[in-house]
């Protein structure tokens with residue numbers, strides 16, 4: 001077989017390779033750059049920013065959003081969306097708090113229960129999407145309402161209070177000088193990142209989001225995998241809800257209203273595409289921390305809340321613009 | 335052209351007349367079923383009582399007051415329903431409209447947004463359903479609609495006094511955790527507190543952030559304020575979730591007892607924190623009284639035709655010293671046996 | 678071309694609601710031959726191929742593979758039986774790399790316990806993909822490039838390569854050269870011949886008549902959901918094929 005392409009020099013090849021890597025991760029790279037810029041700017045602007053206490057604070061404050069954003073990222077990669085994360089997190093949180101208060105469970109047993117609650121909600125979401133074939137938006141919209149309803153039913157619309165001090169271990173505990181919530185977040189991100197990028201399951205999740213029919217024809221059990229993604233997301237949402245409850249030592253029926261928007265924003269800023277097939281845990285973490293830095297920085301510098309929201313909105317626009325820009329360029333090449 | 339215009343104008347007039355007649359007919363039917371004349375009603379009453387949002391201790395106490403008044407009046411049913419979050423203004427508008435459609439006898443509610451709910455109140459009145467507001471009114475508020483509420487501004491001014499008293503002489507940095515920027519209650523408390531604070535030159539407001547009535551959010555902003563202001567000496571947190579989040583943040587920063595917290599409301603965990611010394615004083619409203627006065631006056635209006643008049647439901651300043659007194663106990667643990675209301 | 682056909686379809690019926698895409702379609706493929714399947718747009722070629730490869734269950738008729746009746750419940754069944762297909766829509770995952778697409782559904786896992794929990798041996802797949810493409814003469818810059826960054830022709834080459842790499846008996850290609858330039862087309866046709874030389878059979882759907890006559894051993898013509906004519910390529914002309922496609926000529930008895 002004759003080859004027509006000219007052999008190219010290694011320099012050109014390296015350049016090509018670099019360009020390819022960068023365009024694959026352009027949103028991630030941009031978001032990371034923005035994060036670094038913001039980090040440096042805040043370090044210069046506020047003497048209190050670059051302190052261990054503040055950084056640990058930011059980490060703990062962002063733990064719940066980051067964990068749930070990881071869950072959202074997995075769902076978004078399948079071309080889905082999970083609108084129910086806020087309600088399910090609240091449900092897991094209040095149930096976790098109630099089993100401690102009413103049944104005397106330990107915080108760890110309660111965490112298992114909360115994770116179970118999240119997984120069950122995820123299973124229902126997953127079956128609605130994969131078996132009943134509801135669009136994810138609709139399936140999880142229903143769950144968003146149903147789970148919130150359950151929260152009010154089980155709590156009688158009253159916060160779950162009077163919990164023992166030990167309930168705070170998960171959200172406020174410290175291990176080797178590092179807040180436990182940060183350790184848990186790091187572990188979750190590492191595991192989820194590996195699952196997505198290194199495992200066969202992860203590979204199939206990307207394939208399904210990229211081209212469901214192709215995945216099906218390649219023999220990938222798409223329904224089972226889709227269900228599994230929603231269950232896994234539910235597990236993380238349940239864990240996140242429990243950490244949130246533990247951090248404020250109470251089960252809050254109103255927790256998580258609007259949380260879905262924060263985590264979708266984090267995922268999208270980090271390069272996940274609502275068209276499916278794209279998104280990485282690293283990017284999502286960067287997105288979550290970018291939002292967190294904007295919020296932390298605004299308080300440190302005494303900037304009004306309304307400007308924070310404005311800035312986050314602009315960041316979302318910029319991120320999605322980069323995503324579209326990349327797509328358009330690829331399409332014009334293809 | 336001119337003729338057809340005149341005709342269509344006539345048609346509109348005719349339709350309006352028909353509707354007026356129909357509306358009057360409706361009122362007349364109501365009148366006949368009552369004892370006539372004043373538009374009063376006998377027999378069982380069904381009242382809609384709508385909080386700003388379900389899910390907080392405060393509103394459950396309002397409910398208890400409303401149900402207590404209903405029980406005492408006899409033959410009154412309280413239909414309790416509300417949206418999930420104070421931010422669901424739209425949802426509350428629809429809820430009120432649904433109660434109007436259901437033709438309840440009266441509506442007692444707290445507006446999540448003073449402007450947005452004004453048309454809903456007017457709609458109920460137009461349908462012949464009397465309205466009483468509790469906790470938060472509308473703007474404009476029709477003359478015949480009373481408001482049973484805390485004087486938030488006066489309470490917040492006193493919160494500033496309490497903070498100043500607790501901090502004593504010398505210069506101090508203080509912070510304010512508000513809850514829902516734009517809501518009337520929030521605005522009144524913020525304005526009252528800043529007004530009260532302006533009396534004290536030694537108090538310096540260094541941070542002001544909203545919690546959006548979310549404990550986690552309250553904790554986050556308080557942590558960040560503490561980081562930015564290591565010398566912070568006092569905090570006024572303006573509602574239950576804001577207080578709980580502030581307490582958590584101060585404790586997590588290892589500064590419990592050093593930073594004076596003046597709170598608002600009286601959730602069990604707030605009371606516990608007060609007893610443990612993490613909170614110096616709580617401004618406690620009388621939500622029981624709001625629900626009670628709203629329903630009691632509404633029933634009297636429907637049955638006797640008495641016009642409803644607005645009233646201040648009062649606040650109590652709860653401190654570790656007075657928490658066990660009889661008077662404070664009645665406010666904190668209200669029950670229908672010993673209701674914290676002037677009878 | 679004697680002996681039992683490798684792949685034989687008889688009287689295949691497939692309906693989509695009211696549309697009857699196949700109304701008794703036949704196809705015969707012998708060992709080691711290239712059969713061109715031609716027909717006008719909408720004749721039912723792609724539908725027949727999807728039935729043969731297990732994507733659509735047929736509503737009637739019989740498929741025999743090596744003389745035995747088979748019923749493919751899914752594309753996986755067909756592939757297990759040695760039938761690989763390149764679909765008209767390619768069925769590649771744009772966001773995955775070339776290597777990942779070549780191994781889609783048949784990933785290589787790591788050895789040992791890490792593999793058992795599902796971890797991939799990405800390096801082995803990259804190496805395998807690069808070697809296979811090299812052997813097939815498919816020029817792709819890097820196997821780590823996502824499909825979305827390839828040209829239309831390169832994508833088609835990857836899809837063809839995937840089928841060829843895994844096939845053991847039959848390779849079905851639905852318009853594999855539709856988007857290709859002259860050079861790339863030539864390469865795919867050479868590939869088809871190499872596959873046949875390796876002893877496999879090829880079903881090639883194409884609208885390019887000269888190309889069909891050049892590479893195919895036999896030609897089968899479909900019209901309105903059934904087979905209407907069969908030719909030996911060496912004895913047929915482009916005019917014959919066109920006449921058969923438009924219905925002016927039939928060689929089959931149509932009952």
Ligand SMILES: Nc1ncnc2c1ncn2[C@@H]1O[C@H](COP(=O)(O)OP(=O)(O)OP(=O)(O)O)[C@@H](O)[C@H]1O
Nearest residue numbers: 693696697698716717718719720721722723724725
């Ligand atoms: N999934 C489907 N649902 C409904 N109708 C379909 C479906 N797939 C194919 N058809 C119909 O079946 C008929 C045959 O289509 P098919 O794609 O098999 O034609 P083809 O011979 O491959 O045409 P082309 O040369 O344009 O690719 C057409 O009328 C088409 O509209």
Ligand SMILES: [Mg+2]
Nearest residue numbers: 722723724765
């Ligand atoms: Mg076709």
